[in-house]
Amino acid sequence: MHSIRKSLLSVILALLTFMAALTGISTTSPSVRAEEDYHLWSQMDPRWGNVPIGGSTIAKSGCLVTSIAILAVHSGEKDPETFNPGTFANSMSALGGFTSGGAIASWATITQVLPDVRVVDYTQFKSSDQAGKAAEIKARMDAGYYVIVNVNWHWVFVEGVVGNDVYMIDPAKDDVLLFDAYDNSGILEYEVFTGKNPPPAFTAPGSAEETTTTVTEVTTTTTAPVTTEPVTTTTTVTAAPDDTYELGEYCYTGFEPLSIYVSDSEDAELMAELRSGNIVSVLQVSDGRGLVKINGAPVWIDITKLTYTGAEPVLTAGDINGDGSIDCYDLALLNEYFKSLTYLPYGVSVLRSCEISAADINGDGAVNTADVMSYLQLICK
Ligand SMILES: [Ca+2]
Ligand SMILES: [Ca+2]
Numbered sequence: 001m002h003s004i005r006k007s008l009l010s011v012i013l014a015l016l017t018f019m020a021a022l023t024g025i026s027t028t029s030p031s032v033r034a035e036e037d038y039h040l041w042s043q044m045d046p047r048w049g050n051v052p053i054g055g056s057t058i059a060k061s062g063c064l065v066t067s068i069a070i071l072a073v074h075s076g077e078k079d080p081e082t083f084n085p086g087t088f089a090n091s092m093s094a095l096g097g098f099t100s101g102g103a104i105a106s107w108a109t110i111t112q113v114l115p116d117v118r119v120v121d122y123t124q125f126k127s128s129d130q131a132g133k134a135a136e137i138k139a140r141m142d143a144g145y146y147v148i149v150n151v152n153w154h155w156v157f158v159e160g161v162v163g164n165d166v167y168m169i170d171p172a173k174d175d176v177l178l179f180d181a182y183d184n185s186g187i188l189e190y191e192v193f194t195g196k197n198p199p200p201a202f203t204a205p206g207s208a209e210e211t212t213t214t215v216t217e218v219t220t221t222t223t224a225p226v227t228t229e230p231v232t233t234t235t236t237v238t239a240a241p242d243d244t245y246e247l248g249e250y251c252y253t254g255f256e257p258l259s260i261y262v263s264d265s266e267d268a269e270l271m272a273e274l275r276s277g278n279i280v281s282v283l284q285v286s287d288g289r290g291l292v293k294i295n296g297a298p299v300w301i302d303i304t305k306l307t308y309t310g311a312e313p314v315l316t317a318g319d320i321n322g323d324g325s326i327d328c329y330d331l332a333l334l335n336e337y338f339k340s341l342t343y344l345p346y347g348v349s350v351l352r353s354c355e356i357s358a359a360d361i362n363g364d365g366a367v368n369t370a371d372v373m374s375y376l377q378l379i380c381k
Contacts, residue, residue, distance in 0.1 A: 042171055
């Protein structure tokens with residue numbers, strides 16, 4: 001089963017890599033910086049470009065390492081005079097933090113090196129257009145988090161959002177506007193991090209010369225209150241009747257993982273952890289708790305922490321995100337679904353059941369390699 005999933009992932013990876021080549025992720029020439037300004041940090045910088053990460057180097061595979069190093073300085077945890085992508089990579093390597101391919105082996109290792117930096121979410125964009133994606137990033141940053149965006153497997157640090165413009169620090173390019181430098185079709189995923197301090201006020205470069213509208217938007221950005229995680233269903237419902245809650249699919253939207261234990265006893269075994277965006281199916285409700293089945297075993301969880309997904313939309317075959325077209329966004333969701341099968345227990349999913357049904361693009365009742373091939377034929381024609 002795993003080998004099937006692996007081969008599926010390989011096919012999707014190959015396609016997306018091909019698309020990345022089309023959209024032109026390029027590298028810039030190495031350059032020595034006169035002053036230590038982390039805004040200019042490049043993964044190709046000769047001071048650390050050859051520093052090994054697993055079997056690779058920062059220059060070859062260190063875009064995420066460089067982006068996280070930028071985050072550590074930008075958020076006030078580290079001083080750029082004594083810390084940079086090279087020192088960060090060496091600290092990670094000392095803890096076995098990289099795979100042989102140069103990927104970060106475990107998010108926890110990042111936090112061992114940078115105690116204030118923690119991965120709290122890794123997710124697909126829900127929106128398919130620039131405005132929607134910019135709004136998603138801004139919402140996370142207004143909530144006090146940092147965002148690093150994945151563009152066709154290349155990672156860039158987001159410094160701020162003004163209107164629909166997403167300003168980035170790109171380890172491989174000098175460009176600052178995300179959607180000018182990269183095609184929207186490749187901007188599909190992002191990772192959310194904590195930092196020592198919330199994102200500092202951001203002013204778009206040259207904004208003094210911009211229009212009044214833009215300046216107003218900057219003001220909105222800089223004065224937005226920093227809030228804690230937006231758990232939307234934390235109200236006490238002990239006294240609420242059970243018919244308050246519908247039976248059906250619920251989504252967990254909190255940033256912190258929600259632990260599910262086998263029972264209420266203090267030494268109960270951890271059964272699963274729900275992450276933001278995970279879907280569970282509630283079969284029964286009692287005393288503010290919902291009965292779900294995880295790996296076939298019934299367990300009660302706090303339904304007040306979950307959000308009812310509502311009635312199922314009617315989705316046409318192939319259109320997983322229901323935006324009316326069948327494209328790489330749907331294929332990316334299918335990719336995410338296949339990946340999730342390797343780490344989520346049965347009963348927890350990244351997709352709603354209606355979305356899984358829509359992923360069965362050839363309508364044979366199963367979601368598998370044949371559907372991936374159908375997507376590839378449709379998208380590549
Ligand atoms: Ca779609
Ligand atoms: Ca199928």
